[in-house]
Amino acid sequence: MVVSLIFRKKLAQRVAAALGVTLAAPVAFVGCGAKVVVDSESTGTGGAGGAGGSTTTNATSSSTGPMECEGGWGELSTFLACIPDVGESCPSTQEAYGPVAQSLDICSCLHSVDVGPKPDPSGNGLCCYDITIETVCAVGRPLLAEDGPAVAPVEAARRGWSEEPLTPNVEGLSAEAREALAERWIRDGLFEHASVAAFSRLALALLAHGADESLVRAAHEAALDEVRHARLSLSLAAAYRGAPVAPRGLPEALSLPLGEGLVELAVSTVVEGAVGETLAAVLASEQAERASDPAVRQVLTGIAEDEARHAELAFRVLAFAIAAGGAPVRDAVARAFRDAAGHLPSPPPEPPLPAEVAAAHGHVPRGDARAAFVRAMHDVVMPLGRALVA
Numbered sequence: 129m130v131v132s133l134i135f136r137k138k139l140a141q142r143v144a145a146a147l148g149v150t151l152a153a154p155v156a157f158v159g160c161g162a163k164v165v166v167d168s169e170s171t172g173t174g175g176a177g178g179a180g181g182s183t184t185t186n187a188t189s190s191s192t193g194p195m196e197c198e199g200g201w202g203e204l205s206t207f208l209a210c211i212p213d214v215g216e217s218c219p220s221t222q223e224a225y226g227p228v229a230q231s232l233d234i235c236s237c238l239h240s241v242d243v244g245p246k247p248d249p250s251g252n253g254l255c256c257y258d259i260t261i262e263t264v265c266a267v268g269r270p271l272l273a274e275d276g277p278a279v280a281p282v283e284a285a286r287r288g289w290s291e292e293p294l295t296p297n298v299e300g301l302s303a304e305a306r307e308a309l310a311e312r313w314i315r316d317g318l319f320e321h322a323s324v325a326a327f328s329r330l331a332l333a334l335l336a337h338g339a340d341e342s343l344v345r346a347a348h349e350a351a352l353d354e355v356r357h358a359r360l361s362l363s364l365a366a367a368y369r370g371a372p373v374a375p376r377g378l379p380e381a382l383s384l385p386l387g388e389g390l391v392e393l394a395v396s397t398v399v400e401g402a403v404g405e406t407l408a409a410v411l412a413s414e415q416a417e418r419a420s421d422p423a424v425r426q427v428l429t430g431i432a433e434d435e436a437r438h439a440e441l442a443f444r445v446l447a448f449a450i451a452a453g454g455a456p457v458r459d460a461v462a463r464a465f466r467d468a469a470g471h472l473p474s475p476p477p478e479p480p481l482p483a484e485v486a487a488a489h490g491h492v493p494r495g496d497a498r499a500a501f502v503r504a505m506h507d508v509v510m511p512l513g514r515a516l517v518a
């Protein structure tokens with residue numbers, strides 16, 4: 129974990145230097161109406177299987193609204209979710225569906241509110257329910273549609289995106305284990321592929337708002353990084369599966385509105401870039417630290433470095449937007465950081481593999497990933513966000 133700590137410190141210092149700000153010592157960032165989402169796995173009391181934890185949130189508003197479960201994509205997990213009591217008594221399971229769905233992060237959709245209301249274990253008088261969610265998101269810069277992150281459908285056996293000569297060690301892996309690892313890298317590859325569109329859209333927005341050449345160029349370079357990440361991830365998937373794989377078309381790249389104002393650009397940059405890219409960098413760093421397979425480790429180390437640069441770009445975009453738009457943008461950015469503290473994205477689902485095999489091939493248990501997200505918010509995102517709006 130020492131490597132991860134150094135990675136977070138270096139990332140915070142690197143962005144602070146790019147912004148020309150001085151970081152205060154990290155302080156607890158619970159407050160300002162936001163409550164950090166930590167489940168029992170994060171504190172080491174739960175298993176790594178994704179079930180049995182609890183999510184506590186104060187139901188701050190989501191910028192994207194609840195996502196509809198399409199089914200078949202993500203991993204189902206059961207959590208204890210807690211929302212404020214807005215009436216005389218806690219809503220029934222049926223009535224709680226809307227408020228609970230609104231409280232979820234951008235990477236989860238609500239399958240069902242199963243049992244409740246139940247007593248709040250934290251003693252804060254919240255209304256709590258056993259819920260089932262589907263996790264459908266990897267961290268990184270998502271291509272956000274109204275109903276959540278958009279990714280292309282995958283096409284098996286199609287060439288064009290998985291020809292990088294990567295040879296992870298598959299000796300001793302069962303056919304099921306190889307397929308599980310292929311699926312894990314396909315999911316990552318599709319999110320990386322969607323990030324290409326997200327950065328292309330950012331470059332257009334920066335041009336529209338008169339940003340400097342360095343920002344426009346960095347956005348285009350980041351899009352090319354994401355092309356590389358998609359190719360590397362899908363090449364690993366192809367190596368595990370023994371057959372090529374590629375994304376189909378991604379029509380959302382054209383159909384989503386770009387957003388008109390600097391406030392919209394800044395708020396989306398907080399969620400997708402400052403938070404999403406920082407957490408992606410920290411997660412890839414943790415995965416690389418644990419991966420014993422040389423090919424996987426090399427890919428993840430490179431991705432962590434690139435995502436750190438993308439996080440820096442996000443904070444530079446925020447500095448530009450605040451300088452150009454003044455107080456309204458600064459206030460919106462401050463609100464967006466506070467909201468983000470209460471809506472950490474869900475880590476990627478667990479592949480159905482023994483923990484040591486998953487770790488060797490680049491996976492971190494969800495509880496550890498959540499804990500890493502909390503540390504990244506505490507050590508990197510929130511101190512930088514506070515310095516930015518100070």
Ligand SMILES: [Fe+2]
Nearest residue numbers: 268320354357
């Ligand atoms: Fe990426």
Ligand SMILES: [Fe+2]
Nearest residue numbers: 268269435438
């Ligand atoms: Fe990225």
